[in-house]
Amino acid sequence: MSEEIIKDVIVRENEDYIINMGPQHPSTHGVLRFEVCLKGETVKYLIPHIGYIHRGIEKMCEADTYQQIIHLTDRMDYLSAHINNEAVCMVVEEAMQVEVPERVKYIRTILDELNRLASHQLWWCAFGMDLGALTAFFYGLRDREHILDIFEESFGSRLLHSFNTPGGLMHDVHPNFQKRTKEFITYFRKKLPEYDQLLTGNIIFQERVKGVGYMSREKAIAYGVTGPSARGSNLACDIRKIAPYGAYDKVQFNEILMTEGDTFARYQVRMGEMWESMKIIEQLIDNIPEGDFTAKMKPIIKLPAGEYFKRVETARGELAVYVVSDGNKTPYRMKFRSPNFSNLFVMNELAAGGKIADLVAISGSLDLVIPDIDR
Amino acid sequence: MNSISKYFSDLFKGISSLWAGMRVTGKYFVSPGQIVTQQYPENRATLKMEPRFKGEIIMPHDENNQHACTGCGICEINCPNGSIEIITDRVPNADGKLERVIDKHIFHLSMCTFCGLCVKTCPSDALAFGQEFEHAVFDRHKLTKVLNQPGSSLKKEAKK
């Protein structure tokens, strides 16, 4: 490389100082690259570069049967694997006009919320770590372990549990499931206030996140931001409320909305959602109806020709699945509208003008999962 | 005057919030309570995976070295990653008819994503998940496993 090119990148007066955050960087939580232009410590603009772990999941889906697609969706947003599975299952069930048993709906909803809790716990740890509070990281992981143990007992795997199948579940939940879930809820109700003491109330933490990365409601709509990140900007976009699926129409819960639109608002939305998730689980866990764990499905599923669309609320926002079928046993086209992809590109708007440390806090507060962006 | 009182109230609020955090960590320093860390290689003897744990695909054999796999190939079709290969053979049975039996049920652990479709769809329940999770090997060829044991045969009752 010639001297000239190197010189271009390097700081001189009134010239851009560009640093690459990623693809190997502790704050991007994966192989995402931000090309950050700095002026001193201040971020002038940033360009996200994606594609480092693109695996072509949508294309792979076109070669797979509908049962086989499920395990691919695990690997998009791996922290809400169960919710992703459910989205595909629901779209197939809708196309086939299969009514899943009530038991399945209840269990799916409980698992959704457990998955959301686990995901938010991991987000909390990682957010703390981004801000330099390493102890938060371990407390979050410690409590997440309990959920993962419940998952392991029922599904046999902790993170990527292809537990849903079109029409129902792979097999019934473990007999201990209800007991352990209830134990976990009582345990976590005691631990969650500790999170607040350790981080939320902390003056350093509040100074770091309050007023940082302001996202207006209009901007959230314009960029298609969904999930807790958008709800921090007072955008009611909870699919569980808008288009209830599973057993969400049978439970009482609040959609947490914050008006501030800053990083702290997004933080508080997620903390509030943890309480709400526990509320939902408590309402459902004792009332799981008896019945079959799966509806009758043919071994080879062929969707009638047509287009099908279904959306769910993952831990990060709205996941929409769009299937075009030509009547074969594999989809003609499969499209996932993943929440992280839209949430990522608002980064420049939020981080420009802030400090590098703010950039880290903002990307933490958007809770990006990189495989979901790249798919 | 107002700003001065605000300065001091900010200061004290800040200090008390810091103290709240230090109380939490201090509490854990004095009484760590549960330590969730698994002492992994040492606790091998006591480490018990959940019964449903998806370790690897195995083919259970009974005491007569018999398995239930008829070699129908449904698992092979259902596997999304092509990690199962079945090599069948035709041997004459007691009646002299040629009958399909498996020669080798090959399982590529390196390609498996543990989705469980093979186990779920097997019509004769010949496959199951094993508890083994220490899959690391020095040679990738060791990840290709033949699930049926040498000299094994088909369970008679499984034929019906």
Place this chain on the structure above:
Amino acid sequence: MSLSVFMFYLLSGIILTFSVLSVTTRRILRAAVYLLFVLVATSGLYFMLKYEFMAAVQLTLYAGGIVVLIIFSILLTHHISHRFKRPETMNLLMGIGVAVVGSGVVLATLLTHPFIASNSPELPVDMSVIGNQLLSTGKNGYVLPFELISILLLAAMIAAIIIAKKDKNKNSEI
């Protein structure tokens, strides 16, 4: 040769070597670091004289303060690949000439000055003596210059704040 004489020559050698290096190097940060060594070695000489207060002041103000500020400003303005141009021969010769004349004058003065070796015991410089001297109003008191310097520094600080402080209205527009 006693140990203290050896130390004196060692420190002087360091001072001389790094002084020369500091003006001849073509990389600016190296010049600053060589300057740091010169200043630290100078403070070493003060320590040898048992003049610890002066040595510590030398370390804090010059080595720890001024050199850090110099390096800091180099960090902000210069890139690592930056090299000074070799000075023109005429300038170089003139510089050397001035240096030789200057050191000649100093050497001549030093060599002709009759130093009287004192046998009186070395005076430990007590901090409280210096403190009292600084704030004393009597004979040999330094209170007036001390206060004047304080006012000068205060004025400089206020000026710095005023320059650094941006216009509030202008700031909100950005």
Place this chain on the structure above:
Amino acid sequence: MSSKIYDFSSLTGSIDAALNSWMSPGLAVLTELVIIGLVFLIFYALLGLFLVYLERKVCAVIQNRVGPNRVGKWGLLQTIADLIKLLMKELIPIRKADHLLFVLAPFIVIIASFMAMGAVPFAKGLHVLDFNIGVFYVMAVSSLGVVGILIAGWSSNSKYPLIGAMRSGAQIVSYELSVGLSLMAIVVFSGTMSLSGIIESQADGWWIFKGHIPAFIAFIVFLIASTAEINRGPFDLAEAESELTAGFHTEYSGIKFAFFFLAEYINMFIVAALGATVFLGGWMPFHIGNWEGFNQVMDYIPSIVWFFTKTFFIIYVIMWFKWTFPRLRIDQLLTLEWKFLLPISMFNILLIAFLVLMHWHF
């Protein structure tokens, strides 16, 4: 002052006398220098290893983990294993870096902390340097370390280190003020700058107790500001690993990295030792007023034990808040210094001067 406390100066004095009887005075001084140097080197290395181990264990307990437990009993040899690993690592040469400064930087940092270490009074009579300006000397030499950090960041010819170095420079230069002022508080109380003099003045009670609330405030300010000065969390902006990967030592590998690492921990020890000496009475035993029996029992505990107990208490506190708090942002860091710590410590000095003038302190 009780005479029961063992005075190390008799030991060092006898060594000195023995050496002088064997060889010429000049050679004796040289031998003593070599001995002191060796003792310090060994102490320095062992202390660094132990502090790294201690930090890992403390944070592990705080975080409900086990911590190092594989190498040796309770993982005691873990840091030694790490040191061996670091020694064997390749020293990666950086193309287009300023090699001389790149190699020099870790040494400057180490030498600065070594020089500061010399002034620490470990026990009664166990002093290497006892200047009458001891406090000032420690402040002066510890301010040299920042030069090493700055040139480390610059000479790496890399962007993250440069940002880290900038941050570190701004941080250390401003926090030195508060450290100085908070130490000055006790200097005003005790009327001397010499560390041994400050310890002597605490024979009848430590300054943190004797100095009323102002001394306590000075202690808190000292803790905060000195934590910032040694680049430790929550003020570890210079190496903020979630933002700058590793800050100023991103490009360093192997033993050169270990030097920075070691210097950071030794600086923590020095700061803690200084705090213990100035505020908590150094090697002075804990005495309560006129309780003769109690005081005599306390005197039986060797002074070196007292010193290390107090030092490690402060080290623990520093670790405690490192593992509790999130990291500050650079502008908040400067705000904390200039808007809170500096005015508070300045006001505190005035208050203390008033107290001393009125003879209200004990």
